Amino acid sequence: xxxxxxxxxxxxxxxxxxxxxxxxxxxxxxxxxxxxxxxxxxxxxxxxxxxxxxxxxxxxxxxxxxxxxxxxxxxxxxxxxxxxxxxxxxxxxxxxxxxxxxxxxxxxxxxxxxxxxxxxxxxxxxxxxxxxxxxxxxxxxxxxxxxxxxxxxxxxxxxxxxxxxxxxxxxxxxxxxxxxxxxxxxxxxxxxxxxxxxxxxxxxxxxxxxxxxxxxxxxxxxxxxxxxxxxxxxxxxxxxxxxxxxxxxxxxxxxxxxxx
Numbered sequence: 001x002x003x004x005x006x007x008x009x010x011x012x013x014x015x016x017x018x019x020x021x022x023x024x025x026x027x028x029x030x031x032x033x034x035x036x037x038x039x040x041x042x043x044x045x046x047x048x049x050x051x052x053x054x055x056x057x058x059x060x061x062x063x064x065x066x067x068x069x070x071x072x073x074x075x076x077x078x079x080x081x082x083x084x085x086x087x088x089x090x091x092x093x094x095x096x097x098x099x100x101x102x103x104x105x106x107x108x109x110x111x112x113x114x115x116x117x118x119x120x121x122x123x124x125x126x127x128x129x130x131x132x133x134x135x136x137x138x139x140x141x142x143x144x145x146x147x148x149x150x151x152x153x154x155x156x157x158x159x160x161x162x163x164x165x166x167x168x169x170x171x172x173x174x175x176x177x178x179x180x181x182x183x184x185x186x187x188x189x190x191x192x193x194x195x196x197x198x199x200x201x202x203x204x205x206x207x208x209x210x211x212x213x214x215x216x217x218x219x220x221x222x223x224x225x226x227x228x229x230x231x232x233x234x235x236x237x238x239x240x241x242x243x244x245x246x247x248x249x250x251x252x253x254x255x256x257x258x259x260x
Contacts (some may be wrong), residue, residue, distance in 0.1 A: 060131030160202030
């Protein structure tokens with residue numbers, strides 16, 4: 001048990017975790033920044049995102065939001081009581097947070113309805129298949145990968161980036177003020193909830209990962225974790241890029257029509 005990890009410092013400080021975990025954070029930071037600092041979120045913050053992009057974003061993102069509790073349940077099924085301290089920690093954490101994720105699906109529906117996107121629209125999923133790649137990856141990793149890798153890909157990487165980009169969108173009142181005052185709180189709840197308290201979730205996930213891996217995991221495991229985290233960020237980035245490309249393609253079509 002000399003390799004066992006037990007956090008002594010603050011939850012949300014990288015220095016509280018083993019050197020290998022600090023390296024993981026650093027090595028994945030550029031891929032994460034591409035998501036958090038993406039043009040789509042800056043334009044959303046400033047109230048400058050076109051209705052077409054917003055609609056595609058909300059519909060395309062729905063499978064991940066609606067199924068996130070299922071991803072966590074898939075990971076919960078991999079645990080066994082008292083087999084490993086990290087599994088016990090993951091078991092308690094997943095059980096507690098699955099219920100929270102179910103509520104988040106309701107908040108996404110409210111956000112969508114504020115943009116004229118109905119539940120039927122979300123369920124119909126009439127969007128480009130490119131926008132489903134992220135949800136397919138989340139389903140794959142939570143179903144097929146080990147507990148530690150799947151938690152790194154979903155609860156650490158995706159929740160971590162989501163908390164940060166939500167904070168970017170909420171950093172200005174411009175977007176919130178685009179909604180009528182009577183429906184503003186309801187429309188903004190998903191964003192506000194993630195920006196205000198979900199920032200602790202990826203750190204809790206990192207603590208679980210470190211408890212499962214110990215202070216000196218194999219190079220192979222470190223590479224697996226790094227690959228899974230970066231892949232999640234890359235799929236998020238591709239999702240955002242495709243949303244923006246749809247709008248740019250429409251602009252090119254309109255320009256061509258004007259010229260002809």
